[in-house]
Amino acid sequence: MARNKREEILDVALEMFAAHGYRGTSLDTIAHRVGLTRQGVLHYFPRKENLLTAILQCREEVNREHLQAGHAHEDLPGQMAAIVAHDHQLSGLTRVYGVLLGESITHGHPAQEYFRKHYATVRERMSASFAERWGDRLPSGLTPQAAATALLALLDGMQQQWLLDHTQTDQPEIIRDVLTVLLGSPPVK
Amino acid sequence: MARNKREEILDVALEMFAAHGYRGTSLDTIAHRVGLTRQGVLHYFPRKENLLTAILQCREEVNREHLQAGHAHEDLPGQMAAIVAHDHQLSGLTRVYGVLLGESITHGHPAQEYFRKHYATVRERMSASFAERWGDRLPSGLTPQAAATALLALLDGMQQQWLLDHTQTDQPEIIRDVLTVLLGSPPVK
Numbered sequence: 321m322a323r324n325k326r327e328e329i330l331d332v333a334l335e336m337f338a339a340h341g342y343r344g345t346s347l348d349t350i351a352h353r354v355g356l357t358r359q360g361v362l363h364y365f366p367r368k369e370n371l372l373t374a375i376l377q378c379r380e381e382v383n384r385e386h387l388q389a390g391h392a393h394e395d396l397p398g399q400m401a402a403i404v405a406h407d408h409q410l411s412g413l414t415r416v417y418g419v420l421l422g423e424s425i426t427h428g429h430p431a432q433e434y435f436r437k438h439y440a441t442v443r444e445r446m447s448a449s450f451a452e453r454w455g456d457r458l459p460s461g462l463t464p465q466a467a468a469t470a471l472l473a474l475l476d477g478m479q480q481q482w483l484l485d486h487t488q489t490d491q492p493e494i495i496r497d498v499l500t501v502l503l504g505s506p507p508v509k
Numbered sequence: 510m511a512r513n514k515r516e517e518i519l520d521v522a523l524e525m526f527a528a529h530g531y532r533g534t535s536l537d538t539i540a541h542r543v544g545l546t547r548q549g550v551l552h553y554f555p556r557k558e559n560l561l562t563a564i565l566q567c568r569e570e571v572n573r574e575h576l577q578a579g580h581a582h583e584d585l586p587g588q589m590a591a592i593v594a595h596d597h598q599l600s601g602l603t604r605v606y607g608v609l610l611g612e613s614i615t616h617g618h619p620a621q622e623y624f625r626k627h628y629a630t631v632r633e634r635m636s637a638s639f640a641e642r643w644g645d646r647l648p649s650g651l652t653p654q655a656a657a658t659a660l661l662a663l664l665d666g667m668q669q670q671w672l673l674d675h676t677q678t679d680q681p682e683i684i685r686d687v688l689t690v691l692l693g694s695p696p697v698k
Contacts, residue, residue: 338615339615343533419611422607425604465683469667469677476662476669477662477663477664498655501649501651501693502687
């Protein structure tokens, strides 16, 4: 049952962080919700920050698995459309990510370093992949670095809009069309 | 001096919200910082939410004034590049906006309705302006609505990246180049 209890704690933490932010949630509240003492929770997660890290890693893994499972054969606009559609299904994980991302720029936030490194890494990796495929300029005329910055920004910014207004169900198509223009690649077959 | 005290309260609130979030900041702390009692602050701002509204309106006004003052003659990519450069100069206001935007999706947040309406309004206004100029499709092939969603997302997402890493000083050029591609308009003369 240990593994299930761990997952239960994570589920509750995710829900509470999304509703009240990381700082607005106490370990005691999480413990109470899962029927443990504070010490009981600390047995699974020695520090509150470990809950944060586990949730952020979870989102990375979920997206990676989703891509590998079904959409690796698609081009980048298609892959990103699939990621956005998937994010909308997993609204709890998407919401907590948005909340933590915003909160991370407050003073001394424990997720700040994670996001800073994560963004630098993803930008570099994406930029390198564009450069490998297209050299100094994408077919659209953008540099690999500008395209990588823009792609990341689009994903975050559209997520923010969706979190405020779930009626924006056409976001997967929008991201596919926008990325097709942004890369300047031929339309999806 | 009344007006100066009001501005002093706002400055402190802005700094504290940016550092600790709206919910992480108490009226008592703000009052202490400006040398007033809690009642003294409530004289200028009857509710804590009034501070929030005043700060959000301030950012809108600053951006509008900046655009009208110096960049109204430029095309949209140039205007947006100027907005981004200006945001980087006003880092306090930009930071508090980013923090409040993220926090606004938490449960029952007082800025949630503001952001929801603000985004819907800006998206509609921008989309209508694209439609008026280009009809059903922009030169890039995007629909006015897709372009409006993407433009807003780019501004927010790039701001988030910059807030995490101030070394990204090339963002104004990136937004100009990316928007030029996104609209499909001829390059800036």
